[in-house]
Amino acid sequence: MKKKYNQLSEDTTQVILESISDGVFTINYNWEITSFNRAAAEITGISSKDAIGRRCWEVFRSNMCEQDCALKKTMEEGKPFVNSSGYIISSEKKKIPVTVSTSLLIDKNGKILGGVETFRDHSLVEELRKELSARFKIDDIVSNSESMKTIFKILPQVAESESSVLIEGETGTGKELLARAIHNISPRKKKPFIAINCGALPDTLLESELFGYKKGAFTHAIKDKPGKFALADGGTLFLDEIGDTSSAFQVSLLRVLQEHEFTALGALKKEKTNVRIIAATNKSLSGLIANEQFRQDLYYRINVIRFLLPPLRQRKEDIPLLVDKFIRKLNIRLGKSVHGVDPEVLQTLMSLDYQGNIRELENIIEHAFVLCLEGNINLQHLPDFLYPGSSPVVFEDEDPVKTARIKQIHDALIRNNFNRNAAAKELGIHKSTLFRQIKKFGIKIEEKRSAQ
Structure with missing residues (x-):
């Protein structure tokens, strides 16, 4: 009876996968596709029969395959990633905008079998966005x-x-x-x-x-x-x-x-x-x-x-449109997949006076892009001068990535009153890792503040 129930459960799972509108596929450790649902076939134009057994990048030919593969990150880091943006190339060589979510594929005994990815076709959303933008x-x-x-x-x-x-x-x-x-x-x-x-x-x-x-x-x-x-x-x-x-x-x-x-x-x-x-x-x-x-x-x-x-301060209703424009432009230029800005960030941007007008807003978004690696731009990615009472700190180094990381750490320390535990949590790293980076980059800690 137990065996029959398990078989029914597997059949039900398959029916569910075949009925949902999101594309779903799984891979093994050789990056070979082991399952490919109906929606995945419809979106890509490639049948399940033709997809299974092939390497995933051969099927999808996505911009994410080249430099920012969420599934690769999941396989390497063992954690899921949600709503990464990019595009895939269909069998008809059409570019299809998608968002993807990834996680490990684990059996009932806890054994890791590979990875699973779901992807959603945003062609209609993109067309509507373009139509709306055109107005x-x-x-x-x-x-x-x-x-x-x-x-x-x-x-x-x-x-x-x-x-x-x-x-x-x-x-x-x-x-x-x-x-x-x-x-x-x-x-x-x-x-x-x-x-x-x-x-x-x-x-x-x-x-x-x-x-x-x-x-x-x-x-x-x-x-x-x-x-x-x-x-x-x-x-x-x-x-x-x-x-x-x-x-x-x-x-x-x-x-x-x-x-x-x-x-x-x-x-x-x-x-x-x-x-x-x-x-x-x-x-x-x-x-x-x-x-x-x-x-x-x-x-x-x-x-x-x-x-x-x-001036921009007299047309603040344009700020969300401008932010979206700058993000799309910088994603293309820098090869990133930043989705947008958190509500708190948009609220902050809407509250500014913009003496430098649109150019000032564009500079703020470009600054945030240096510090934001993926997902949404949040408050920690914004420049220092947007925080009352803070003073800008200038770091000079020939390596822009190193400069950006030093500034990111320094800003996190300021926002957390130099509490290193809290700063490490905000940065998403272990406290010992933060200690090593503070020492490596020679970042000065103000002893008069909390340095726990």
């Missing part, structure tokens, strides 16, 4: 704020025109990003987009960069060099921080915009130019005009269409 996205700009939606609404018409555009906004609000978006959806999109920071160069260098020069025009001019106006011919020239230019340079630029011609330094004849001008500034040009620091006639030339980009 709040133009080119590489994402936003859900009313002020940005107003800009999105007229951007296609502005891009279609040939009019000059002036973009005003604080540093880090994405002025160049908006300029690129205008170019990328305009009839000039197949021609160059060239940006130059006008405030970073003195007049003489700025003129040679924009207009170019001929051989012998000055001491070190050993050959002809085309300027940005020539290089951007047929495309778009983005003049950033135009409010920082001198009156003398503004006269030269105004002449080019009026006549659609320029003269390279040392040249005898003028050259025609066909570029669209998009200018940007973090200053109020009308205020500079009132103080006679900017020419009014040049202002009217570049201010045919004006955009005012709001």
Whole structure:
């Protein structure tokens, strides 16, 4: 009777595995697939018969197989991993986004037989996410704020025109990003987009960069060099921080915009130019005009269409969208599979004032990526300055991984009042391991605080 019950139990387990929508497969210690359920076959396009007996990476061809295999970690460390993100390649060579969970495969006697992995197809979720994102996205700009939606609404018409555009906004609000978006959806999109920071160069260098020069025009001019106006011919020239230019340079630029011609330094004849001008500034040009620091006639030339980009503190509803964008971008660039941010982290990010605007938020997420190896970004991965009363500590080392680890340990010690037991628990390592790393890296412990 007992044998019959066990057989019934095995049959029931098989029925359950075949009926669930998640793909499930098992492997032995040779990484050979020993079972492969119906959902796994449907998602991959590979039948159970063809999958069993093959190595798992031959079947899935996943990005995780190359560098971040959760199943490998489970087999090596003997612990489960939940919701690692990645993709697999189906039999039809289609990239399928998935999340995977892994654990050891253990029989009723406690013997380890291999590993088991479940994976969920997120194609539909990804399509919905893209569809939703498209409603709040133009080119590489994402936003859900009313002020940005107003800009999105007229951007296609502005891009279609040939009019000059002036973009005003604080540093880090994405002025160049908006300029690129205008170019990328305009009839000039197949021609160059060239940006130059006008405030970073003195007049003489700025003129040679924009207009170019001929051989012998000055001491070190050993050959002809085309300027940005020539290089951007047929495309778009983005003049950033135009409010920082001198009156003398503004006269030269105004002449080019009026006549659609320029003269390279040392040249005898003028050259025609066909570029669209998009200018940007973090200053109020009308205020500079009132103080006679900017020419009014040049202002009217570049201010045919004006955009005012709001600072991030006035469009905080965009923070979750921006965080998601930066995480996806950094996952691709760094080959990681960070899922997102913990609720406490998002709450912290929503509470900041962002004097550095979007650029500041992107830097915070990139900092967190150095310290976050997998899963979600949590509070311990954020920079020191986000914690009241803490002072940033700078570690300098040629090895960025070592630098990041030192900072991670130091930050954990600060948050736990230098209690090493608590810091080790937060870091997920044994206390003795933390002691060895503190000694190895020469991390100083403040004796006046608890050092248990």
